[in-house]
Amino acid sequence: MNIPSDLKYTKDHEWIKIEGDTATVGITDFAQGELGDIVYVEVDTLDETLDAEEVFGTVEAVKTVSDLFLPLSGEIIEFNENLEDEPEKVNTDPYGEGWMIKLKISDESQIDSLLSAEDYKALISG
Helix, strand or coil: CCCCCCCEEECCEEEEEEECCCCEECCHHHHHHCCCCCCEEEEECCCECCCEEEECEEEHHHCCCEEEEECCEEEEEEEECHHCCCCHHHHHHHCCCCEEEEEEEECCCHHCCCCCCHHHHHHHCC
16 A cells, blocks of 8 residues: 655545645545446536535546545645546545646645645554
């Protein structure tokens, strides 16, 4: 199970890479494995400002559809358009080419509430 130590995580199985006031968000290796073959990623909240834990999109796998929850409050400034043609990138490279959105963080104090790699590992193994 791949859980990069330089990322932050949520209890909803998203990963967050923070660079200044921008965060890149995707779903974890564990989450994509649980979902199975991903066939569609929908994000219809581009250019919207949402609060942490609001739904920013959905990911559809062969057997299920799952909501995607925003890990931090902010404005969604970019969607990974490559996922429109190649949603399977979420399965094959969840921490790289399978990223989903970029977010302009509006409340940096929320970063402290995210899980470390060790905390996330404990969550999924417990």
